[in-house]
Amino acid sequence: FDSHMTYGIALWGGSSCFNLERILLIQKRAIRAMAGLGFRESCRETFRKWEILTVASAYILATIMEACNSNSPINSSIHQHRTRNANNFNLLSHRTALFAKK
Incomplete structure (x- = not known):
């Protein structure tokens, strides 16, 4: 199940909250089926015990890995100033409300 869930999650994970839910x-x-838990029992500790990422955590991890592995420019490649944000990614600013919601 995990391999099917994480395949392409960096692309489809941001589609809608309804799909992730x-x-x-x-x-x-x-x-719950694998651990033998009841329908109303919490499975949070089982996720931690078995070291399984939830779909939201897997999406966050995949997007961070994609950003780190891509050739996105960082601030130190744009200018030579030694600032505290020199190692951060250079993000484009937006002017639309739709982009701000994502």
Whole structure:
């Protein structure tokens, strides 16, 4: 299940919260079945004990890995000033409300 869930998650993970919630419910159902937990029992500790990432955590990890592995410019490549933000990514500014919601 994990390999199917994480395939291309950096692309489809930001599609909508509804999709991520549906996948999280399926993931919880699978964990409860494997751990023998009841329908209303919490599976948070089982995720931690078995070291399994939730779909939201897997999306965050995949996007961070994608950003680090890409050739995105960092601030030190734009200018030579020694600032505290020199190692941060150079992000483009936006002017639309739709982009701000993402």
